[in-house]
Amino acid sequence: MGQYSCKKATEMVEKRSITGLTISESLKLKLHLSICKACRAYQKQSELIDTFFENNDGQENDLKVIENNELKSFIIAKLKDQ
Amino acid sequence: MSEKNQNTNQQFTQWVDDYSDQLYSWAYHKTSSKEIAEDLVQETFLSAFKGIDNFKNESQPKTWLFRILNNKIIDHYRKAARKNEKLVDNEFLHTKKTDDLFEPDGHWKMTGFNAGWEEEEHLLDNHEFNVVLSNCIHKLPEKWRAAIESKYQSVKKAEEICKELNITSSNYWQIIHRAKLQLKICIEKNWMT
Numbered sequence: 322m323g324q325y326s327c328k329k330a331t332e333m334v335e336k337r338s339i340t341g342l343t344i345s346e347s348l349k350l351k352l353h354l355s356i357c358k359a360c361r362a363y364q365k366q367s368e369l370i371d372t373f374f375e376n377n378d379g380q381e382n383d384l385k386v387i388e389n390n391e392l393k394s395f396i397i398a399k400l401k402d403q
Numbered sequence: 404m405s406e407k408n409q410n411t412n413q414q415f416t417q418w419v420d421d422y423s424d425q426l427y428s429w430a431y432h433k434t435s436s437k438e439i440a441e442d443l444v445q446e447t448f449l450s451a452f453k454g455i456d457n458f459k460n461e462s463q464p465k466t467w468l469f470r471i472l473n474n475k476i477i478d479h480y481r482k483a484a485r486k487n488e489k490l491v492d493n494e495f496l497h498t499k500k501t502d503d504l505f506e507p508d509g510h511w512k513m514t515g516f517n518a519g520w521e522e523e524e525h526l527l528d529n530h531e532f533n534v535v536l537s538n539c540i541h542k543l544p545e546k547w548r549a550a551i552e553s554k555y556q557s558v559k560k561a562e563e564i565c566k567e568l569n570i571t572s573s574n575y576w577q578i579i580h581r582a583k584l585q586l587k588i589c590i591e592k593n594w595m596t
Contacts, residue, residue: 326509335580339554339561340572359511365521366590367583373527373536374551383530387428392441396419396448400412403452 325353330360334367411455419448422465426472433476435541443479447472480549481567494544501584520594532594539589547582550575 325333330353333346342350354361423444430440450471451458458467506512526532540548546568553564565575 327511328505328509332580336576339576362521366587369521370586384428386424388424389427393419393423396445397416400415400452
């Protein structure tokens with residue numbers, strides 16, 4: 322089988338993080354990344370997006386808080402029925 | 404009401420006062436719907452109330468409540484992804500857009516995008532970038548969003564996620580691939596290096 326295209330290589334970057342790659346797939350990916358700057362950039366972009374999601378939980382604290390007093394009353398009343 | 408429930412109720416009234424607005428703001432941010440966000444927050448407090456024995460002071464109440472809420476948000480995405488038949492057309496359009504990044508032989512198209520934003524330092528500490536990326540995530544097709552959010556926010560294995568979204572395992576990483584390509588297009592359109 323021939324070398325990876327860029328499209329295939331970027332698919333393999335994602336597959337690697339989800340199911341892992343076979344030895345053959347891994348070697349082909351490494352080869353492509355070693356010679357393709359655009360795909361190395363994609364790999365970095367992909368990892369950046371990953372990190373954003375992993376950090377996402379902390380963002381709860383930065384969010385602007387919307388006041389919703391009716392919701393509070395509703396919930397308190399509902400809990401009293403429990 | 405039993406005495407246990409009375410004490411729990413007092414505790415919860417305090418927690419609703421303290422955390423409901425924050426939980427609601429987060430749920431609204433994630434779902435863009437007042438009704439859905441209110442439902443999710445209500446369900447969160449109800450689940451917490453019923454499962455109060457699981458709390459046992461092991462973490463901050465706020466952390467615990469947010470964890471429950473985040474799981475309910477994920478479930479919401481998954482149900483929406485499974486339910487909506489119109490998604491087939493919607494996904495097709497988005498897939499065309501991401502396929503369009505490549506030439507027929509699989510090489511990147513030289514469209515002048517890819518401005519090098521991945522090289523910027525401390526990008527994830529940049530509030531404006533986070534806003535851009537959040538908005539881009541909101542624009543993903545429901546199923547793609549469900550797939551990509553599930554990957555990070557759940558301890559469920561890939562097989563379970565696949566089952567719930569009704570996709571095969573190879574579909575799963577293909578969907579993540581397309582989602583990331585779409586995010587890349589969106590970021591490069593909206594973010595100036």
